[in-house]
Amino acid sequence: MALIDELRSLLGEAHVLGPEKLSLRDPGWCKTSQAAGLLVRPADAAELAAVLTATPGMGIVPQGGLTGLVEGTESHPGQLIVSFERMNRIELIDPAQGMALVGAGVTLAELDAALEPYGLMAGVDIGARDSCTIGGMVSTNAGGIRVLRYGMMRAGVLGLEVVLADGAVLDLTSPLMKNNAGYDLKQVFIGSEGTLGLVTKVALRLFPRPKAIATALVGIAPEALSSFMPRLRAALGDDLAAIEGMWPACYRYCAASQGLTRLPLAEGPGLFLTLEAFGPDDQTAREALEAALVPALEDGTIKDAVIAQSEAERATIWRIREGGGLIGSGGEPGYHYDVSLKLADLDPYVQALEAACAGLEGVSVLVLGHVGDGNLHLSLMLDGPLHPREVVDAAVYGTLRQFQGGSVSAEHGIGLEKLAALKAAQPAPVRAAMLALKAAYDPENRLNPGKVLG
Numbered sequence: 335m336a337l338i339d340e341l342r343s344l345l346g347e348a349h350v351l352g353p354e355k356l357s358l359r360d361p362g363w364c365k366t367s368q369a370a371g372l373l374v375r376p377a378d379a380a381e382l383a384a385v386l387t388a389t390p391g392m393g394i395v396p397q398g399g400l401t402g403l404v405e406g407t408e409s410h411p412g413q414l415i416v417s418f419e420r421m422n423r424i425e426l427i428d429p430a431q432g433m434a435l436v437g438a439g440v441t442l443a444e445l446d447a448a449l450e451p452y453g454l455m456a457g458v459d460i461g462a463r464d465s466c467t468i469g470g471m472v473s474t475n476a477g478g479i480r481v482l483r484y485g486m487m488r489a490g491v492l493g494l495e496v497v498l499a500d501g502a503v504l505d506l507t508s509p510l511m512k513n514n515a516g517y518d519l520k521q522v523f524i525g526s527e528g529t530l531g532l533v534t535k536v537a538l539r540l541f542p543r544p545k546a547i548a549t550a551l552v553g554i555a556p557e558a559l560s561s562f563m564p565r566l567r568a569a570l571g572d573d574l575a576a577i578e579g580m581w582p583a584c585y586r587y588c589a590a591s592q593g594l595t596r597l598p599l600a601e602g603p604g605l606f607l608t609l610e611a612f613g614p615d616d617q618t619a620r621e622a623l624e625a626a627l628v629p630a631l632e633d634g635t636i637k638d639a640v641i642a643q644s645e646a647e648r649a650t651i652w653r654i655r656e657g658g659g660l661i662g663s664g665g666e667p668g669y670h671y672d673v674s675l676k677l678a679d680l681d682p683y684v685q686a687l688e689a690a691c692a693g694l695e696g697v698s699v700l701v702l703g704h705v706g707d708g709n710l711h712l713s714l715m716l717d718g719p720l721h722p723r724e725v726v727d728a729a730v731y732g733t734l735r736q737f738q739g740g741s742v743s744a745e746h747g748i749g750l751e752k753l754a755a756l757k758a759a760q761p762a763p764v765r766a767a768m769l770a771l772k773a774a775y776d777p778e779n780r781l782n783p784g785k786v787l788g
């Protein structure tokens with residue numbers, strides 16, 4: 335029987351798509367995601383296991399909401415795409431246990447809408463929330479704007495159901511907070527970008543939704559960041575929910591791209607921080623944020639600050655920050671990066687990168703990031719010669735190597751885009767351990783072949 339017929343007999347005709355139907359689908363952020371020309375939509379782990387058993391040795395490319403930014407969903411002819419879109423059921427919301435059991439294909443926005451009536455949420459929040467799936471977020475260990483408060487995706491995963499390359503189904507969906515019964519296998523699959531196993535179900539820890547959020551925009555000299563952060567943490571404790579940052583050129587670029595002519599802070603001493611603090615009501619949240627900022631203003635640690643007094647003012651502050659997610663979306667040539675460093679190294683790195691780019695004609699550097707997590711998103715815009723990616727990569731990663739402990743990927747993962755950067759940054763024993771893990775879980779190199787390890 336032809337492969338396509340065999341797959342149709344397993345899943346039903348409607349759930350095996352060939353090249354004609356795939357050409358009509360939105361490829362998402364990786365333009366070659368649909369190039370395999372063959373996609374299956376299993377309903378659950380059992381159907382997915384049957385697909386894997388029926389396609390021995392075939393390369394499998396898992397795809398969630400296709401919002402990944404590092405070409406992790408790229409596929410090519412001869413491979414089989416697995417979509418999780420039919421695994422879109424929220425099976426259980428258990429407020430007493432503080433957990434939900436969710437199909438891998440549920441989007442973050444769908445989950446959030448289902449949790450809202452319970453006054454609960456998943457913690458991690460990212461700009462792609464309407465499309466990204468819980469399975470994709472687990473597989474990339476997504477971060478976002480609330481990592482400071484809730485950690486990355488890994489911190490919220492209580493359990494997983496995973497299908498291995500040989501079709502074995504691992505039920506690791508224990509909802510328990512405490513579970514030291516042998517190796518914690520789920521951790522291996524979180525952040526492995528579909529190269530070790532296929533996530534079909536997720537048990538997630540839930541958190542109370544904040545009752546009120548106060549937002550401030552602060553101007554600070556970059557060298558004051560290291561002393562300001564511990565003071566903020568001490569003043570606000572667990573209510574400190576976000577510290578986002580923008581370097582001046584990026585602040586002005588994003589404000590202009592959002593059509594904002596009157597800026598909440600016109601000028602600053604270097605860095606613009608967006609701060610968020612939770613509270614029991616609007617007034618208390620604002621007062622707590624103010625109490626945290628006033629001493630720092632008085633002793634000159636920060637130079638200026640505005641606290642949003644209304645939802646409209648809050649939205650304006652966030653519009654500038656969210657403008658950062660749109661850099662390059664109008665087709666302006668440039669390359670985009672996601673690195674992390676120690677807090678004290680953030681601005682020295684930016685300065686060193688700008689110096690490294692001074693010799694590259696027409697290259698300008700726009701920097702923003704989840705500063706509280708030491709995470710920078712860099713856009714190197716090309717207003718002149720179209721320098722090849724490798725040339726710009728050399729400036730970004732070469733400069734990063736000058737700072738001990740920096741990472742070539744803070745939250746987006748490796749996919750195909752960062753293979754060379756990861757290989758250059760990894761000590762040989764670390765790489766050997768990763769290759770050994772891959773060989774143990776996927777000896778035939780079937781799962782998302784070529785991604786993460788090359």
Ligand SMILES: Cc1cc2nc3c(=O)[nH]c(=O)nc-3n(C[C@H](O)[C@H](O)[C@H](O)COP(=O)(O)OP(=O)(O)OC[C@H]3O[C@@H](n4cnc5c(N)ncnc54)[C@H](O)[C@@H]3O)c2cc1C
Pocket residue numbers: 363395396397398399400401402403406407418438459460461462465466467468469470471472473474475476477478479527528529531532533534659745746749782785
């Ligand atoms: C506007 C925008 C804002 C973003 N903001 C952030 C941010 O703040 N923080 C952040 O971390 N990321 C961010 N991202 C990146 C992206 O949204 C995340 O990486 C997200 O977790 C990907 O989820 P997805 O369902 O779209 O996965 P996909 O893009 O479909 O896949 C991502 C990777 O996971 C694998 N995969 C997908 N589903 C499964 C599964 N069920 N089992 C095994 N492997 C699977 C894929 O093969 C691929 O390697 C942003 C993206 C956009 C477009």
